[in-house]
Amino acid sequence: MSRIQEAVADILEAIGEDPRRDGLERTPIRVAKMYESLFSGVGVRAEDAIDAVFEVGGNDPVVLNRLAFYSVCEHHLMPFFGEASIGYIPGNRIAGVGVSKHSWPGNWRLTRVRAPAGAGEIDG
Numbered sequence: 001m002s003r004i005q006e007a008v009a010d011i012l013e014a015i016g017e018d019p020r021r022d023g024l025e026r027t028p029i030r031v032a033k034m035y036e037s038l039f040s041g042v043g044v045r046a047e048d049a050i051d052a053v054f055e056v057g058g059n060d061p062v063v064l065n066r067l068a069f070y071s072v073c074e075h076h077l078m079p080f081f082g083e084a085s086i087g088y089i090p091g092n093r094i095a096g097v098g099v100s101k102h103s104w105p106g107n108w109r110l111t112r113v114r115a116p117a118g119a120g121e122i123d124g
Contacts, residue, residue, distance in 0.1 A: 001028070002032050004028070004031065004032040004035055005028035005029060005031075005032045006028070008027060008028040008031045008032065009028045012024060012027065012028075038070070038071075038072055038079055039072065041071075050095045052095075053093050053094070053095055054093065054094045054095075055092060055093055056090060056092060056093065056094050057092075059089050059090065059091065060089075061087055061088065061089055062087065062088055062089075062090050062094055063085065063086070063087040064085065064086045064087075065085045066083045066085065067083060067084050067085065067086065068081070068082075068083055069081065069082060069083070069084055070082075
């Protein structure tokens with residue numbers, strides 16, 4: 001049993017549940033698999049998501065819309081998700097961001113546990 005599985009079983013016991021009962025016996029495994037996915041971006045450098053850099057002429061804006069992302073709140077370890085739009089004036093180069101490496105856009109993760117905007121309002 002992994003450390004996460006053990007920790008989930010301990011949490012279930014701490015709240016008065018029996019982690020061995022039907023319906024909960026596979027919960028530690030399911031949670032460990034979910035955390036593996038949610039935290040897969042931890043330790044990944046943003047620079048590693050850039051596949052290529054393209055030389056361009058002119059300085060038209062580059063805009064990427066509706067980029068799906070998800071991460072985990074550092075205060076409560078609650079998942080959160082959303083969409084972001086990014087725009088920039090490239091100068092003479094454009095970055096090719098993660099299309100082949102990360103199945104863009106659905107698998108983008110923020111690279112560490114973070115506090116979502118407005119988290120101070122719910123901190124407790």
